[in-house]
Amino acid sequence: MTPYSAIITGTGSCLPEKRLTNDDLSKLVDTNDEWITQRTGIKERRIASPGESTLSFASKAATAALKSAGLEPKHLDLIICATVTPELSMPATACMVGASLGLSTTPAFDVSAACSGFLYAVHMASAFIECGRYKNVLVIGAETLTRVVDYQDRSSCILFGDGGGAVVLSRSQEPKRGVLYSSIHADGNGWEYLYTLPGARTPISSEMIASRQHFMRIRGREIFKFAVTRFNELIDDAMSKTGLGIDDIKLIVPHQVNLRIIDSAMERLGLPREKAFINIEKYGNTSAASIPIALDEALRQGRLKKGDVALMVAFGAGLTWANAVIRI
Numbered sequence: 001m002t003p004y005s006a007i008i009t010g011t012g013s014c015l016p017e018k019r020l021t022n023d024d025l026s027k028l029v030d031t032n033d034e035w036i037t038q039r040t041g042i043k044e045r046r047i048a049s050p051g052e053s054t055l056s057f058a059s060k061a062a063t064a065a066l067k068s069a070g071l072e073p074k075h076l077d078l079i080i081c082a083t084v085t086p087e088l089s090m091p092a093t094a095c096m097v098g099a100s101l102g103l104s105t106t107p108a109f110d111v112s113a114a115c116s117g118f119l120y121a122v123h124m125a126s127a128f129i130e131c132g133r134y135k136n137v138l139v140i141g142a143e144t145l146t147r148v149v150d151y152q153d154r155s156s157c158i159l160f161g162d163g164g165g166a167v168v169l170s171r172s173q174e175p176k177r178g179v180l181y182s183s184i185h186a187d188g189n190g191w192e193y194l195y196t197l198p199g200a201r202t203p204i205s206s207e208m209i210a211s212r213q214h215f216m217r218i219r220g221r222e223i224f225k226f227a228v229t230r231f232n233e234l235i236d237d238a239m240s241k242t243g244l245g246i247d248d249i250k251l252i253v254p255h256q257v258n259l260r261i262i263d264s265a266m267e268r269l270g271l272p273r274e275k276a277f278i279n280i281e282k283y284g285n286t287s288a289a290s291i292p293i294a295l296d297e298a299l300r301q302g303r304l305k306k307g308d309v310a311l312m313v314a315f316g317a318g319l320t321w322a323n324a325v326i327r328i
């Protein structure tokens with residue numbers, strides 16, 4: 001045990017103004033509002049306008065998080081950005097966020113763990129803080145998924161939206177506050193369930209574009225089953241490792257993957273839907289941005305207050321999955 005804990009001192013989020021409703025999508029592909037609402041819980045999602053992208057969402061969310069923490073960029077020791085839609089393939093979006101904040105020496109790197117990315121980054125950031133190496137770490141999740149989604153594929157284009165969220169994790173000596181527990185996991189055997197070309201294996205080519213293979217490919221049914229199983233395991237793991245009971249948890253903040261997945265987990269736990277934070281109807285699945293956006297909204301809406309315990313669970317491409325238990 002170290003004397004330090006990693007507490008959340010600030011949160012922020014950024015959603016693009018532009019909305020894409022289910023009715024809008026029904027004009028692009030053979031789908032309808034009723035199907036999408038029943039199967040996913042999504043009513044609309046936010047989409048980037050020209051000139052907006054992962055960097056702008058990440059920078060705005062980061063600025064808001066710093067403001068709410070009462071810190072200036074110079075106080076940051078490290079920036080981690082979780083994303084699978086980086087601003088560029090190289091360099092890391094986190095480096096560009098640092099520059100946008102006026103920083104020129106602060107270390108920065110990206111984490112690629114898809115929808116689990118933000119919790120992967122929290123896991124790392126809290127380890128850096130708890131061991132005494134860093135005082136303030138900016139953790140961002142930001143995505144522009146609508147730029148890699150195929151708007152001719154009805155099974156995937158209905159799911160995703162854009163945006164960014166950020167938290168500042170800071171060193172504290174208050175016992176039993178901040179990140180109480182976190183875990184991360186991966187099984188690369190399931191990589192084919194959800195992936196995006198191109199890459200080193202298959203560089204971009206005109207043939208790839210002509211056959212629309214440069215867009216995200218998803219096997220939704222398999223991911224659905226995987227997510228239900230992991231959701232339950234992650235909750236059980238968090239409870240047993242922290243020794244907390246479900247009544248000690250104020251709010252479950254799950255990755256906003258599909259309302260049916262969230263409902264089935266809540267049902268198994270015998271909990272009402274209100275015990276989970278849900279905003280999927282407004283934003284769809286924003287991958288790594290989903291949990292930090294939800295966390296920021298939960299705090300701003302007063303659903304989480306100082307001393308409350310939040311339990312976060314995420315699962316996604318990789319396959320990856322992760323959890324975190326944080327006392328606000």
Ligand SMILES: CC(C)(COP(=O)(O)OP(=O)(O)OC[C@H]1O[C@@H](n2cnc3c(N)ncnc32)[C@H](O)[C@@H]1OP(=O)(O)O)[C@@H](O)C(=O)NCCC(=O)NCCS
Binds near residue numbers: 035155158194258
């Ligand atoms: C994608 C997802 C919503 C599909 O829901 P589902 O209940 O599993 O639906 P299925 O894939 O079994 O498809 C059922 C039928 O609806 C059809 N369908 C698929 N998308 C549709 C759409 N947008 N509108 C109307 N019909 C659609 C299918 O073609 C299928 O028709 P068929 O029975 O004639 O073949 C759901 O599987 C899901 O949320 N998966 C996880 C999402 C994910 O991977 N997120 C990213 C990682 S976290």
